[in-house]
Amino acid sequence: MSETTNRRDFLSAAGVAAASVCVGSAMPLPAQEQKKKQTQLLQAAPKKEGTVNQNDLAICDTHQHLWDLTKFKLPWLKGDEVQKINRSFLMSDYLKLIGTHKVVKTVYMEVNVDPKQQTAEAEYVLDLCGKKDNPMCGAIIGGSPQSAEFAKYMQPFATNARINGVRTVLHDPDRPKGMCLEKTFVENVKRLGDMGKSFDLCMRPEEIGDGAKLGELCPKTTLVVDHCGNMPVHSEDKALRAAWMKGMTAAAARPNTFCKISGIIVTAKPDAWKTSDLEPNISFCLETFGIDRCFFGGDWPVCTLTAPLADWISAFKAIVKHMPLDWQKKLFHDNAVRVYKVAAK
Numbered sequence: 001m002s003e004t005t006n007r008r009d010f011l012s013a014a015g016v017a018a019a020s021v022c023v024g025s026a027m028p029l030p031a032q033e034q035k036k037k038q039t040q041l042l043q044a045a046p047k048k049e050g051t052v053n054q055n056d057l058a059i060c061d062t063h064q065h066l067w068d069l070t071k072f073k074l075p076w077l078k079g080d081e082v083q084k085i086n087r088s089f090l091m092s093d094y095l096k097l098i099g100t101h102k103v104v105k106t107v108y109m110e111v112n113v114d115p116k117q118q119t120a121e122a123e124y125v126l127d128l129c130g131k132k133d134n135p136m137c138g139a140i141i142g143g144s145p146q147s148a149e150f151a152k153y154m155q156p157f158a159t160n161a162r163i164n165g166v167r168t169v170l171h172d173p174d175r176p177k178g179m180c181l182e183k184t185f186v187e188n189v190k191r192l193g194d195m196g197k198s199f200d201l202c203m204r205p206e207e208i209g210d211g212a213k214l215g216e217l218c219p220k221t222t223l224v225v226d227h228c229g230n231m232p233v234h235s236e237d238k239a240l241r242a243a244w245m246k247g248m249t250a251a252a253a254r255p256n257t258f259c260k261i262s263g264i265i266v267t268a269k270p271d272a273w274k275t276s277d278l279e280p281n282i283s284f285c286l287e288t289f290g291i292d293r294c295f296f297g298g299d300w301p302v303c304t305l306t307a308p309l310a311d312w313i314s315a316f317k318a319i320v321k322h323m324p325l326d327w328q329k330k331l332f333h334d335n336a337v338r339v340y341k342v343a344a345k
């Protein structure tokens with residue numbers, strides 16, 4: 001059996017097993033019913049390689065960064081390792097780089113600006129959402145749930161359907177472990193749920209378990225684990241990998257928690273990576289969260305530290321190309337629109 005076939009079988013099996021747990025219910029189905037459901041899913045799906053024309057797949061890119069350095073200060077761009085992206089990146093640049101991929105919707109992802117500029121950042125992207133010359137349909141804006149001022153900050157955006165959620169990066173050196181479980185933080189994440197907004201978890205891989213606890217404390221808030229949980233693809237740190245797997249499994253047990261397949265490319269070797277480098281971590285996420293609870297994010301231009309955006313999209317397409325077409329549609333578009341409540345342009 002060729003390596004390709006093995007890989008295909010593994011991914012199909014992983015996808016089927018996961019989907020059977022997650023389709024329509026957070027509870028595992030009894031074994032026999034599970035098998036019936038799997039068979040139905042496979043029978044309804046195209047089986048032969050090449051039956052899915054991936055060029056036609058509509059994509060919702062749920063993690064589109066932009067930064068205009070003439071308008072915003074991004075303190076983290078001072079770091080040596082990010083000098084390659086220490087310049088402005090605009091919508092016009094993005095549109096030139098998506099190649100033949102059919103990106104029909106994007107969701108802006110906050111870029112960790114100077115906190116004083118968070119409202120201006122939100123207004124900048126709302127303006128883009130209102131223009132017809134680009135695919136941006138919504139935004140995950142920056143915000144500080146650790147702050148007592150958070151409710152006041154969110155007030156102007158509370159009923160704006162273009163604001164899909166909030167993120168604050170939790171892995172920066174000044175962010176202590178356990179920060180997302182502090183009282184004010186938890187209350188504010190609950191508040192987001194009351195507004196119908198989500199919260200993105202961008203955290204250290206060994207701390208995803210805290211994200212799972214946050215999901216338990218805030219059952220009405222949709223949480224999205226960014227970047228497959230930030231586990232470096234080449235890491236041989238067994239304890240780290242075990243902690244990440246445990247945390248992701250706990251997060252997946254929360255029905256309000258989802259997984260974004262993004263960011264992972266940046267942990268591979270620049271200009272020397274292969275699709276197969278990304279596959280084990282991505283497969284683990286798909287298997288753990290299931291086909292209905294994962295979705296794609298480009299993470300441009302950060303992805304360009306390792307690979308062009310179009311190549312990263314092609315790599316994820318290659319990893320899922322043997323899956324049924326409707327599963328691919330879910331991963332690239334439908335789940336994101338449902339989970340983030342992305343409004344049409």
Ligand SMILES: [Zn+2]
Binds near residue numbers: 063065109299
């Ligand atoms: Zn990012």
